[in-house]
Amino acid sequence: MSLFTKFASLAAQYRQLEEAGANPFNVSFDSVLSPTEAVLKGQKVLLLGTNNYLGLTYDPAVIAKAVKATELYGTGTTGSRIANGSYAGHKELEQALAAYFNRKHGMVFSTGYQANLGMLSALAGKDDHLILDADSHASIYDGARLGYAQVTRFRHNSPEDLDNRLRRLKDVPGDKVIVVEGIYSMLGDTAPLKEFAAVKRSYPDTYLVVDEAHSMGVLGENGRGLAEAAGVEADVDFVVGTFSKSLGGVGGFCVSDAEGFDILRVVTRPYMFTASLPPGVIAATLEALHQLQTRPVLRRQLTENANRLYNGLAALGFTVGPEPSPVVSTVMPSPEAAFAFWARLLHGGLYTNVSLPPATPKGLALLRSSVSAAHTPAQIDHAIEMFAEAGREMGLIPAAGAKSQDEPVLAIAK
Structure with missing residues (x-):
């Protein structure tokens, strides 16, 4: 018996994808040309699945700073900040993030995943309670598993269910830490954060963590995320986020006003035992x-592009998420259809993402797109045309000229 026998069913599915030419795990670009285009097997491909929301990966000033820092300080730190010390850039970035979010403290992690892993496992101890939105990202669930707190899930985007869970824990000892996201990465829906904040205020020893990974740079007058857009920043105790979306890099962070915040550098294992970010990345x-x-026009262009794609797909008759955002997902009837649709688009020159359960809510099979400020209106329209052609060929939307379905927008209970 092989060590990998336990994965036999998954291995069989993987082989089927390979044989069908529809394996999203095996995409290897020849080259990447810009935030919106790449070359795959000699064919130019339009990128619509990269989370590169502001298109900053090819910004000349960003690249120049990375090159200069690499030349001055080398390619890496070769260890954690506890073991090898901090470079000046680490503290400068933490201070800049804290200032941007109007917080006293900031802490940088090597990935966004580790930010959630580290913060959630440290904030709630064995006598405390983590209260998670049921549709939370895998990194949030893994952070809960790494720690020793008792975990309670509440119904996705339901202030009523959150209140019900907290009411049951009202007389139970220990701190309660609520965790929600600004924009959820599968369907692109936002949390009812104002209502969540009101519930949180009703219970003592209760704290609110908001993961703004997909909403930083997207929502709010200054791009600080959903908490800013909803006007409840004062009610959010900890903001967690990533550098790999709107900031176009890699890494993660947490900012807070919490007294004694720096003790987290000692008790957060993913911070203590991981090599720190290289100078070029910082x-x-x-x-x-x-x-x-300094460039709010990027956020405005991103919003226009997101609305253009969302409304265009909905008008064709696709079932899309509950609200427009840079994450635009279309519901497929089955995982097999999702893979076939994805492959058809890719072979035609459009790169998107396949998202399947258990990573998706309600067991949905999704074809997930993510929009960038760098996309031109013509590129968005071209993507819509490709969706239309593939959808009609597969019988997923009405033929050209036929009446589309009345309710293309996915109804998700909030």
């Missing part, structure tokens, strides 16, 4: 944060 992220703050 410098690029600092510059990308500067671009985010």
Whole structure:
């Protein structure tokens, strides 16, 4: 018996994808040309699945800062900050993030995944309670598993169910830590954060963590995310996020006003035992944060592009998520249809993402797109045309000229 026998069913499915030429795990670009285009097997491909929301991966100023820092300080730190010390850029970035979010403290992690892994496992101890939205990202669930707190899930985007869960825990000892997201990465829906904040205020020893990974740089007058857009920043105790979306890099962070915040550097294992970010990444992220703050036109263009794609797909008759955002997902009737649709688009020159359960809510099979400020209106329209052609060929939407379905927007209970 092989060590990998336990994965036999998954291995069989993987082989089927390979044989069908529809394996999203095996895409290897020849080259990437820009935030919106790449070359795959000699064919130019339009990128519509990269989370590169502001298109800053090819920004000249961001690249220049990364190159200069690499030349001055080398390619890496070769260890954690506890073991090898901090470079000046690490503290500068933490201070810049704290200032941007109007917080006293900031802490940088090597990935966004580790930010959630580290913060959630440290904030709630064995006598405490983590209260998670049921549709939380895998990194949130894994952070809960790494720690020793008792975990309670509440119905996705339901303030009533959150209140019900907290009411049951009202007289139970221990702190309660609520965790929600700004924009959920599968369907692109936002949390009812104002209502969640009101529930949180009703219970003592209760804290609110908001993961703004997909909403930083997207929502709010200054791009600080859903908490800013909803006007409840004062009710959010900890903001967690990533550099790999709007900031176009890699890494994660947490900012807070919590007294004694720096003890987290000692008790957060993913921070203590992971090599710190290289100088080039730190410098690029600092510059990308500067671009985010000084170029609001990027956020406006992103919103226009997101609305254009969302409304265009809905008008064709596709079932899409409950609200427009840079994450635009279309519901497929089955995983097999999702893979076939994805492959058809890719072979035609359009790269998107396949998302399947258990990573998706309600067991949905999704064809997930993510929009960038760098996309032109013509590129968005071309993508819509490709969706239309594939959808009609597969019988997923009405033929050209036929009446589309009345309710193309996915109804998700909030």
